[in-house]
Amino acid sequence: MASGGVDEENAQFFSGPSSCALALRDILRSVISRAGPGPFISIALIMLALAGCPHEPFPPVTVPAPAAASSEDLRWVVEAALAARRWTIDQRTPGAIGASVHSQGTGDHAVVEITYGPGVIEIRCVKQNVSRARYNRWIQLLTTEIVKNAAQQQMGRGRPPPPAPVPPPPPAPVPPSETP
Numbered sequence: 001m002a003s004g005g006v007d008e009e010n011a012q013f014f015s016g017p018s019s020c021a022l023a024l025r026d027i028l029r030s031v032i033s034r035a036g037p038g039p040f041i042s043i044a045l046i047m048l049a050l051a052g053c054p055h056e057p058f059p060p061v062t063v064p065a066p067a068a069a070s071s072e073d074l075r076w077v078v079e080a081a082l083a084a085r086r087w088t089i090d091q092r093t094p095g096a097i098g099a100s101v102h103s104q105g106t107g108d109h110a111v112v113e114i115t116y117g118p119g120v121i122e123i124r125c126v127k128q129n130v131s132r133a134r135y136n137r138w139i140q141l142l143t144t145e146i147v148k149n150a151a152q153q154q155m156g157r158g159r160p161p162p163p164a165p166v167p168p169p170p171p172a173p174v175p176p177s178e179t180p
Helices: 008-014 017-035 039-051 071-084 132-154
Strands: 061-064 088-093 096-102 109-117 120-129
Touching (some): 061 132, 071 088, 071 120, 109 132
Antiparallel strands (some): 088 096, 109 120
């Protein structure tokens, strides 16, 4: 880390509100090893570190949707995209879906609310514990899938076909009869 600056590797810690704890931990380790036990300097540096943490939520993402699509069709578009990208649907209400995604490898996660109506689908971050770059990648992949599904829906292939009926089981074989 350069003196007084943040290198690119640690810049990700300054990209989201929940990343402040990680950034503060790393800064304090560096500061305490350099500044020593002086309480005034340590407190001043802590305040400076906290002031540098952005507390702005991620902006909502708007995705165009077919204006003629019904609410039910848009729900299918969104749910199919969530399933394809391995998001979990946590809540359904008319015109809105709550969903979350978790990274098992790192523990990163995000919770979003997706609202939909004629002509527009909006994804709003509700809660996250992930770098801005990773969150943006997750949302970019999800929106690409939504756009793809919306295009298919517009062409008349929006909903998956109903499952095929289950055929009846074959008749049991008749054992040969023994006649004298």
